[in-house]
Amino acid sequence: MxxxxxxxxxxxxxxxxxxxxxxxxxxxxxxxxxxxxxxxxxxxxxxxxxxxxxxxxxxxxxxxxxxESARPAGLILVVAPTKHTDRFEWLLEKATELGVEEILPVWTERSERRVDKHERWNKVLVAATKQCERRWKPLLHPACGLASAFDEHPHLQERPGAVAHCMTSVEGTPNRVSWREWQSSEETAWLAIGPEGDFSESEVQMLVACGAVPVHLGDLRLRTETAGMAAVAQFT
Amino acid sequence: MxxxxxxxxxxxxxxxxxxxxxxxxxxxxxxxxxxxxxxxxxxxxxxxxxxxxxxxxxxxxxxxxxxESARPAGLILVVAPTKHTDRFEWLLEKATELGVEEILPVWTERSERRVDKHERWNKVLVAATKQCERRWKPLLHPACGLASAFDEHPHLQERPGAVAHCMTSVEGTPNRVSWREWQSSEETAWLAIGPEGDFSESEVQMLVACGAVPVHLGDLRLRTETAGMAAVAQFT
Missing domain, CATH: 2.40.240.20 (Hypothetical PUA domain-like; domain 1)
Known part of the structure; x- marks a missing residue:
């Protein structure tokens, strides 16, 4: 139908x-x-x-x-939009199909082309919501700077969070653990995923200071949109 | 580098x-x-x-x-190419990044536009292999009819297999179990994913006769390429 x-x-x-x-x-x-x-x-x-x-x-x-009176709680993606919007739009479509709860686009030190295509992105979410027969469209927040994300969205602090990055070590932060293992004991969570050039060390330190657990998504080097989709697909 | x-x-x-x-x-x-x-x-x-x-x-x-002398064994995707090749190419790229072992494109009853773009698809695999720093490019087989897939590729029969479909029940076949749960006890496997209009009942019956376990990928209705990508991301 x-x-x-x-x-x-x-x-x-x-x-x-x-x-x-x-x-x-x-x-x-x-x-x-x-x-x-x-x-x-x-x-x-x-x-x-x-x-x-x-x-x-x-x-x-x-x-x-x-x-259904309440939006089912799940995973909030805090993600840097990719340089090319088509890759980010793919992520929006796939994350919707795979059940993401909220998406918060953030600008980071290494973000290129900082244009918040909110209306266009929202249309992608509407189309995917219809297609996959979800009852709740994922909440899409306006893009904001990574540094102000936690002030503007205090509800992030109410659930456990993680930051995916590709560095072997970042001074003053714990070693990365497997996202798949970490998320298996969480009912709700947020996950921060950086841009093409990854988060900077100081961004990871800031996120860890905000309570994020450093995680990795396996051995291979994933593109931003692949990391986002895989993380949503793996979130139970 | x-x-x-x-x-x-x-x-x-x-x-x-x-x-x-x-x-x-x-x-x-x-x-x-x-x-x-x-x-x-x-x-x-x-x-x-x-x-x-x-x-x-x-x-x-x-x-x-x-x-490295032997290709690490993992997941073989037996998948119907989508009508629009960009969606299939996107699956090829993502499945490579996420570690798929082999890809076997198959034509099914409801497949539209049966064009095997083998060379073009292989280029996508090469680019993704370089990008994600894999040592092994996924093996891409020439497309073949679903019915002859098992004769042409007898190595499928040497590992457990599953078929993902969207029907509540198919006569003469067991009820679907969760892919995520089923795969957790398998080191290697193949998974068959149908085209936009799903497999037909008789195709599911044929695959089950070849040893496939019917599986689902959750409650939402996933596009072919999303199903393929999610299945690879979830395969441990």
Missing amino acids: HTCFHPELREGLIPLPEDEAIHVARVLRMREGEPLRLVDGQGSEAVGTLASVSKRSATVRVDEIFR | HTCFHPELREGLIPLPEDEAIHVARVLRMREGEPLRLVDGQGSEAVGTLASVSKRSATVRVDEIFR
Whole structure:
């Protein structure tokens, strides 16, 4: 069954957002009476029936909405956007499919091209949320500097955190442990992943001072977006 | 240190393949005397010194080669290429970074666009092998029909196998178990992943008859390439 995104899901006769209506009418060529799944990305889901459809608009009759009141807690990715946005958008899509809870883009010392494409990135999350049939769209925060991430998002401090880096050792910080092993005893966590050139030593020291456990993701050198996806896939 | 691919690694003074030479000369602007890492994707690795460099050619002095005689056994992905090759190429890149052993592309009942882009796909594997510093390039087999995969590749029968599918039940086959749990007790395995429209019931029945255990990869509906990537990331 086709899934539509509807940010204001309610019972009764509701119009679809224009882009969803066009997709239903022109691409899928759906007819009145056909069933549709609706999600709002905020925990609500409904199966409705197409009540009317024209070229650019459509209405759906919704009889009953299933609401999940709290976002399931899981993994928050604190991640430096890659230089090329397509790699970061892949990560957003894959992390959504694999169940990430929140994504906080951060600018780091070695970040290049610091452009927060929030709206565009959010569209990727909406599309992936529909595709994989999640009820909750991952929360995407506006990008911020790594140094201010913990002031701006104090909820990070309420759960255990880790920092993945590629250095054999960083002065004044513990040796890295395996992410896979470390996360296996955590129900919720945040994980910081650096840019193409990795975090700097002082960034790792700062994150460790904020409570992060240094981790590695195995023997091979992973690209930023691969590290992010693998970490989400491995988080249980 | 920069890594070059060299299919015929030996000791002494060796010329770089042309594309690698151009990259070293024009993109990286490396000079004589600078160190280079060389891999052949067949278990051999060396650190050499750039002995001469011009616009389109370069030679490297190699003093010692480290050879690993056997390919480490792990996971073989038996996977239906996606309709859009960029998604499949992305899976090839990520699976390489995450340590996949072999990739066998298979055509299934619901496969669209059956074009084996073997050479192009192999280039993706070479690039990813260099980037992540693997010693062994994953083995990429020519694409074949799912039905003949086991005749053409009898080594599949020598290790446990699984089939990931999205159906609640398939007549005559056991219920799906969690891939993550199942793989945790296997040192080596193969995993079959279907195309966008999933395997057909009879394909699942055939794979189960060949010894595959039906598995799922969690609650969310994953795209083919996400399923492949997640399965490799989760394989220990």
